[in-house]
Amino acid sequence: MAGSPWGPKGGDDGKGSGGGSGDGGGGKKPGPRNPWVSPDPVDINRGRKPRGPSALDELLRKGRGNFGGGGSDGGGGMQLPGDGRLWKWGIGGALVLALAFxxxxxxxxxxxxxxxxxxxxxxxxxxxxxxxxxxxxxxxxxxxVQSIREMKIGATSNESRNFVLTQDQNIINLGYEVRWRVRDPHQYLFQIADQENTIKEVAESAMRATVANYTLTDAIGPRRAAIEGEVRTRMQQLLDKYRSGVTIEAIQLQRAVQPEEVTDAFNKVTAAQQERESNINSAEAYASAQLETARGAAASFDKIYEEYKLAPEVTKRRLYYETMETVLAPVDKVIVESGGVTPYLPLPELKRRAAPATEAAQ
Structure with missing residues (x-):
């Protein structure tokens, strides 16, 4: 098996493999290298450059990266593909959503x-x-532009003061409420700077100009509705001139009293005014009665004149008798013709004497 490529390398067991050799070194010549075994570091360092990663290793590394696998190039964390492009797309999407909303x-x-x-x-x-x-x-x-807004101005409580001068030179303490709404928002926002303060100043100006045409009695009682309507008209005209875009819905007087400092004087003035009105009414009644009496006398004279034109002598005699009866009725005298005078019985005198006795008995 010495010549087998899977056998042990030459020189590893040369001590027990035989004697001398023809290389003169006393060692055995190494056999072929096993291709499935990584070379020893000794072989790598023998003047050869280390090889880079193979194409298969690079492909596997990219595959692990695409599936979130850990790389071997340090860090050990999850590596996302195209990190820079992902952040760019995220920021771009957020901007698009913000612009859309x-x-x-x-x-x-x-x-x-x-x-x-x-x-x-x-x-x-x-x-x-x-x-x-x-x-x-x-x-x-x-x-x-739909809701009705309210603004309270002037004397809203007993302690507050808002004095206004009336036509008859009296002072009145006024408190009122302005109800308004926005009609044109463009004019409301662009034509006047301080909207509520402007409306308040216009209301105060219109109220003073209106109350100056009314007496104190009218402002306190019977003419309050007229004052409210006139103030509303004045305010609307002035605000339209300013192009404020505001509609005045209503003005309501909530407090109209004389100041406490002039209460006594006001009461005296009120009493004098009532007395004056009473005297004026009495004089007018007397004048009316006298006028009716004169008219009746004139009508009676006209009737007598008509009769006089028909029978002058008879009418004159009748008028003479009626006049003498009227003149002599209260006189205690008896006029008789001369001759054949009978004794006179003073019947009128007896009647006068009998009258006190009758009244005392009653």
């Missing part, structure tokens, strides 16, 4: 969206799903 704007019922392109007004969106350019090219400001 920023291009959709959902406007609720009773709302409106004001679209601005790079800060400049573009259009107004209605309720529903709307599309726009992604941020930062276009942005949307959503505004409620």
């Amino acid at each position: 920023s291009s959709i704007e959902i406007i609720g019922e009773g709302q409106a969206g004001v679209v601005t392109t790079m800060g400049s007004y573009s259009r107004t969106m209605g309720p529903g799903i709307n599309f726009k350019l992604p941020a930062p090219f276009e942005s949307v400001k959503v505004e409620d």
Whole structure:
């Protein structure tokens, strides 16, 4: 078996294989190398360059990498194929989703969206799903255009003060409420800077201008509804001139009283005004009665004149008798013709004397 390629290498057991040889070294000539056994490090280092990985090894390494297998080139961790490209695709997908979501704007019922392109007004969106350019090219400001907003101004409590001068130079402490809503969101957002403060100042100006045309009594009681309507009209006209995009729904006076500092003086003024009204009413009643009496006398004279034109003598005699009866009725005298005078019985005097006795008996 000495010549077999699978036998032991020459020189390994030369001590027991025979004597001398023809090489003069006393050793046995080595036989053929086994191709299935890795060469010894000694053979590799004998002036030959180490071989690189074979094509089969490279293919197996790539296969393990594609299936998440551990590599032998250090690290021992999971190696993902194309790590750089995967991160790029992830970032790109996130950007696409962000742009898609920023291009959709959902406007609720009773709302409106004001679209601005790079800060400049573009259009107004209605309720529903709307599309726009992604941020930062276009942005949307959503505004409620349906709800009624309330603003309390002036004397809302006993301690607060909001003095307003009336037409009759009196002072009144006013508290009121303004109810309004946004009609045009474009004008509301772009035409006035401080919307609520502007509405408040307009309301105060309109209220002072209106109350200046009413007396204190009217402002406190019977003319409050008229004041509310006039203030609403003034406010709407002024806000429309400003192009504010606001509609005033209602004005409600909640507090209208005289200041506590002038309560006594106000009560005296009220009493004097009531007395004046009473005297005026009495004078008007007296004048009306006198006028009716004069009208009745004139009508009676007209009737007598008609009779006089028909029978002047008879009418004059009748008027003479009626006048004498009226004049002589309260006089205690009896006029008789001369001759044949009978004794006079003073019946009127007896009647006067009998009257006190009758009243005392009663």
